[in-house]
Amino acid sequence: MPHCVIEYSDTLDVKPILTAVFDGALQSExxxxxxxxxxxxxxxxxxxxxxxxxxxxxxxxLRILSGRNLAQKQHLSQSVLNQLLKLELISCSHTVEVVDxxxxxxxxxxx
Numbered sequence: 176m177p178h179c180v181i182e183y184s185d186t187l188d189v190k191p192i193l194t195a196v197f198d199g200a201l202q203s204e205x206x207x208x209x210x211x212x213x214x215x216x217x218x219x220x221x222x223x224x225x226x227x228x229x230x231x232x233x234x235x236x237l238r239i240l241s242g243r244n245l246a247q248k249q250h251l252s253q254s255v256l257n258q259l260l261k262l263e264l265i266s267c268s269h270t271v272e273v274v275d276x277x278x279x280x281x282x283x284x285x286x
Contacts, residue, residue: 176206176236178214178276179255184218184231184267191262193217196235199255204277205239205247231267233259241275 179196183189193215201210225232237254243251252271259269 176212176214176240176276177251179216180236180238181215181217182232182234182236183217183219184223184233185221185271187231187233187267188263189217189219192233195258195262196255199258202250202258203254205251209227214274220222225268229265229266231271233267235259235271237271237273238276239273240245240281241278243273245274 177200179200181189181192181196183192197210197213197215200206200213200215204210223232237251237255239248239251252273256269256271259271
């Protein structure tokens with residue numbers, strides 16, 4: 176855990192974005208050292224409108240098991256946002272949100 180889902184403008188190079196999100200989640204120190212449980216994936220969008228002017232975007236949804244407090248969630252989202260901002264992208268909107276996964280209904284099996 177977490178599942179980091181990135182939505183982004185297809186005009187952006189995704190590799191540094193993937194790395195930034197992974198690094199931000201790892202640096203939050205809310206997950207296992209080494210990041211073995213951090214999962215990052217991305218979906219590019221060709222069609223999008225971001226306000227009145229054309230602007231690229233990156234939106235990251237961090238899905239984590241429920242039980243973290245508000246301060247931990249804020250720290251996680253800020254940690255990821257800080258790493259994204261280091262990319263110094265021009266005319267790009269950056270957003271990050273943390274979403275709880277209900278522990279009681281979550282199922283996982285690795286085969």
